[in-house]
Amino acid sequence: MEMQGVHKSDVVAPVTPLATGQVAAAVLYAASFAMWLYAEYAARQKRIAVAHRHVGGDDDEEQQAGSPLLKESSGPKSGKEVAAVQPSLVSQEVPSTDSDTPEICRVLRLDREALTACRPTLRAAVEFGTIMLWLYLADRTTVFPTSLKSYSRDLLGFLFLVLTVVAGVTSLRPARTPLLLNRSQTEEWKGWMQVLFLLYHYFEAREVYNAIRVFIAGYVWMTGYNNFSYYYRTKDFNIARFCAMMWRLNFLVAAVCIVMRNSYMLYYICPMHTLFTVMVYALLGIGAKYNDHRWGVFLKFAISFVVVFVCWDIKAIFYALWGFPPLRWLMVYTDPRHPSADPLHEWYFRSSLDRYVWIHGMACAYLHPWAEARLQRLDKLTRSQRLLIRAALASAAAGVMLLWIQHVYLLPKKEYNALHPYTSWIPISAYIVLRNITPNMRVYSMALYGWLGRITLETYIGQFHTWLATGIPDGQPKLLLAFLPSGYPLLNFAATSAVYVFISYRLFHLTDSFRQVLIPDKASGRVLVRNAVSAASAAAVLCAVGALIVYWSPAVQHYWPVALKRDVGTRFETRL
Template structure:
């Protein structure tokens, strides 16, 4: 097996940590089995004792760290001493500690195996590669086939059930937005896999829609719930960045290679800051109006005035700088990619916030519209549909049909047109906003995971920081069979990673317990420092001996 890249300290640290966790998990399974065997023997000796032991074992099996975390709270809360005590108990393989956290160790081992599979697929020569090939007929066939299968098998009507009535769910409900993300993600993934360059502009609209949802979803949550706690903030950052950080470590990639993650992180941070600052005045329309105005003003100054972007973002080059090794001859600045990506969708997140702010107004307006007499209701809804279709047609004819370079210049100012028109048409009637295709909804729930996983176990780059311009090939010479196999593994892995990420989030970032989170962060940083020290010794010791 040949490695397609240098071995780094971070990779060795991961390997040491992974082996340590697997050993600890295997030992915890042995201890649990041993405990169960002892209780089985005692069952024949003392019935009363048997019942008690059986109860204890069932409780042990349910301890998935959803109720207990790596640092267990004491009556007075976690402390520095308890933090380092936890690390020592793990390193020394204390039996009670391992049995208690057996399920978390199992989850961590599974996650490590999946990341190892990432490395094998993308950084070794065990599997082959093939070039991307686009065939419009095959592309449309596969897309329509998925839509037909989804319609036949997963069509569902969602109803808002209350104790007193059953009524259709209102517009832009969670089921609908998950479906929206799902079918966009399918288009996005197929665009990458088949190198369908002719739908490049559609890919830009899909990314804009995701960024719109970032503004809409985050503003809705913070404005309605007024939850600006550190725990909520940390959970959001964990969901957006845990997997991508691990991929950067294991595969020696830059953060900006997975540009969707820094984009969502940046806009989530901005929305959080806008709503959190002077949040006690958020009920004032004037204050919200000023916040929206300042958002537009800052974006205009930073992205429209030459030179301002470079001055503002230069200190963050270490984090957001990126250069594709395949484009070194173009001599692009390190912050080019960040400037390009943020510039494309610099306004749409603000519109997402504005739509969220006026959501309740629209909700009341739709309720009144649905209560009108049939003739008036049909007339108004017909007008809405006709205006939306006209807007889409004009946008399609005069903007969307442009070549990609020209389109990118107009995209920041026009992406709101198809998004708004889609929302209007999708929600024009009670029935249309109530039904979804749950298969696409399922894909939408793991859209972030599929976006990251595609780089390494579906596509292939073969080098650190390189764009995935090749296809992973497990079955040579049979492209469709290979597509079926790699896609199946890719989707199953993405789903499991999504589940594991959520498990770790609940274990390490408990809700409404900021102090506990801080001590978990200290424990994690300490453990990482220990691993890095060992990796330094492993890589440097041979040089010292020579």
């Protein structure tokens, strides 16, 4: 087992005071917790009151049944008498509310009805805040120890093989129809790639670096493929759906950046997918009427190639574009352990590696109906014809893959990176052909990998702070989180993995629950603007409160981080 050496200077970090955003997040968590408790109390009191009214109503009925006087007077009432009684009952049980008042304002005024109605959202906010607190405690404090990474090719391969066998035996499921690149298949694809991507980080398996580059290209390819498929097929450029997609890609990473005091570019997958999603939306949304013409689509593909070439291959234009202050503020990144003179280098390097593959994904989405029709015709041929054509297709795909492996994949890291932007589509295309060569291969997929594929964003972000450890703001995850002593690496792997996957699963659902509140499906522009203004106003107030606390409270600035974090180096001293 090869130990991946980490020098002591790489892990020792000075104690840093809490930032305004971190204090604001703590205030929001405390306020959400208090409002949630009050909402639960109000709901309980309401249930008790309703129960008492029901009991009281039963007693009144019994008294009326036993009283001769009431019996005599309890004849059928006229319609006017019934109408005179019913409004008073309604007014007692359903208090009037101001429908024009935004829900968030009523919640902040501690309106009981609004708080009771918002209990699920408040409960989700408390759960989300608790998870953020866990990430901070696990990564930035001495609550849990850490250990060094160690690489074992045999162990990495064994873990992936066992998980694949378990997934194949227990979760192999048929899709409804044997469609080319159906959703179950693409989610499975994302799932097994994500497992290898995470194991690469956990073991720091540098020898599979080139394979990981292909996997990341596969994610970007799917960004182009899936978004083009949706917009081209549905012609739905509704701003609410676009905002929902931006929320999905950026809400969690924004929250983690605030709580952990990290740069957006530390989680480079998020800005990459955001950028290419915006580019697909703009490409098809602008001049949407031309999407129905073949020449219009081809022209848009050509425009996308030209834009990518100009903005990336001409480095001066890239730096001029992203050097614009608002964009630069988002995209700069410097590793504190290995400072760089060029803070935009990380963004240029990461985004340029996969700058063309999303266009190939769009092209595949455009050609999907044609390829699907050809596969259906192939399935209707005689058995000998099917075998011959499938064997030829499989041989061609395998041959191209072998040539790519021999002449590109096996190159050293730097040489491979130079060719990757222009060749990553080759293994992706070969995989698609081999994975869809027969109807059974198209229809069956492993649901376990599909489930993991749906939470890839959460597992990607969460790995930094609850499976691995960075230790400092903007630090790379050089260490492993440890629950058990250093003599039990596999048990520790199992324990931390279970917690990590559960947290990622919960973050996936919490992100969607908040999206449903702020960006409802098919929401109008007025609703989106109102919710955006309300959220921005609340964020501004929280930032102001956080700034005041940081400015006026030396205890918050210095004592709390020292008490929790102290010297990061003491956590690793015995292991170096």
